[in-house]
Amino acid sequence: MPKKALIITYYWPPAGGPGVQRWLKFVKYLPDFGIHPVVYIPENPSYPLLDQTLLDDIPEDVTILKQPITEPYKLAEIFSKQASKTISSGVIPKVKKQTAIQKLMLYVRGNFFIPDARKAWVKPSVSYLSEYINEHQIETVITTGPPHSLHLIGLHLKARLGIKWIADFRDPWTTIGYHKKLKLSASAAQKHEHMEKQVLTTADHIIVTSGNTKTEFAAKSNQPVTVITNGYDYQQxxxxxxxxxxSVAHIGSLLSERNPKALWKVLGELIQEYDDFKEVFVLKLIGVVSDDVLNKIRQFIPENNIDIVGYVTHKEALVHQRQSQLLLLIEIDSEDTKAIIPGKLFEYMVAETPIVAVGPPDSDVEGIIKSTNTGRYFGYHSEPELKAHLFSSYEAYKKSTLATHPIGLQQYSRKALTQKLAGLI
Structure with missing residues (x-):
């Protein structure tokens, strides 16, 4: 008889975006390793992005539990639907450009909804799941955040039932970039740190997605910490x-601070200096893009060379990855973002399209790209090197020799990663 594992997650199809993919794929492959996944999700969630095509990827034999959730973002839509959707999707405007409504919403979100806006789901979930776990002989509970309030469900279930609990962090908690933008009072910041410490020191095992996060959490807890990155799945x-x-394409959200002036500047220079480059170059923006980024791009790149595609389904995103000549991966230039490995990186690596990444030095992304030979990584101030690489890529494109020669990708397949997870369960 297969072992049962209860997975507590907020993001699940039809939610769109990268937060869905990780556990959707784990659930797909866990039965291959003798584990039956039971997935607990909100009945009436408020997802900023939807992708109905992901419903087709849910395995038929998975057990899914649903319970109602109180969603503050739905209430916030009464005052400003656009501001609510923007903030809930993670696109936080720069302070100087925040409206009064946005400033108020950020303050309320940071100081009254600790650790996050889904905190009201904790108590009823603990009550419901305690009975379910006892009745169905669940052996392991897994919580995945953000939202990090879901880890509090695991914390209380551990205290009440003594069950084995694994806490999966898709992103860090108190050191993630947007945390500093929540206008936290000293008291609120302290509460976040206390909750984070409780989770890190109580969970039986902690899973993180990057080496930098492992280093951070290992300094805060004596519990074992294992890196299981995101990965790629084979798609028909x-x-x-x-x-x-x-075509140089960026796929995914471009937040206000994910905005490398050097990149836009050197692309603009190539357009000005080479008429043939100007004729054929196009910057494809696929996903949610902040106004701050668009305005900066338009300072250097003419409208005729910009294609704003907008949000697309996951399958459409995969097609764009394969069609494009180069793929952009951009991260905020900050110490806090060295540990962030976007899920799309692994899909980029198997798209047979060279990657051009821009971000902070010594990041986990830089190490992965170098070790797999799937592209080049640049800092925010590497204008000469970045310009030279883009031009050499253009020359290779003209000769039809622009290609990648990756190595060691199998370790990042979803099935291989799930085998690692199954070992922990």
């Missing part, structure tokens, strides 16, 4: 043909 896609134009 229609045959794709590379874009005829020299």
């Amino acid at each position: 896609l229609p045959k794709t043909v590379k874009d005829q134009r020299f």
Whole structure:
């Protein structure tokens, strides 16, 4: 008889975005390793992005439990639907450009909803799941955050039932970039740190997605910490043909601070200096892009060379990855973001499209790209090197020799990663 593991997650199809993929794929492959997943999700969530196509990826034999959740973001929509959607999706405008409503919402979110806006789901979930766990002989509970309030469900279940509890952190807690933008009072910041410490010191095992986060958490807890990155899954896609134009594509959200002036500047210079480059180059923006980033891009790149595609389904995003000539991966230039490894990186690596990444030095992303030979990584102030690389890539595109030669990708397959998870369970 397979072992049962209860997975507590907020993001689940039809939610869109990268937060869904990790546990959707773990659930897909866990039965191959003798584990039956039971997935606990909110009945009436407020998802900022939807992707109905992901419903097709849910395994037929998975057990899914649902309970109602109180969603403050739905109430906030009464005052400003756009501000609520923007903040809930993680796109926080710069302080100087925040409206009064946005400032108020950020203050309320940071100081009254600790650790996050889904805190009201904790108490009823603990009550419901305590009975379910006893009745169905659940052996392991796994919580995944953000939202980090879900870890509090695991904390209380551990205290009440003494069950084995694994806490999965897709992102850090108190050191993630947006945490500093929540206008936290000293008291609120202290509460976050206290909750984080409780989780890190009580969970039987902690899973993180990057080496830098492992280092951070290992300094805060004596509990074992294991790195299980995100990964790629094999997808049946229609045959794709590379874009005829020299397309440089960014897929995913571009937050206000994910905005490398050096990149936009050198692309603008190449457009000005080479008429043939200007004729064929296009910057494809696929996903949510903040106004701050768009305004900066338009300072250097003409509208004729910009294609704003907007949000697309996951399957459509995979097609764009394969069609484009280069793939951009951009992270905020901050010490706090060295540990962030976007889930799309692993899909980029198997897309047979070279990656151009821009971010902070010594990041986990830099190490992965170098070790897999899937692209080049640059700092925010590497203008000459970045310009030279983009131009050499353009020259290779003209000769039809622009390609990647990756190595060691199998370790990042979803099935291989799930085998590692199954070992912990």
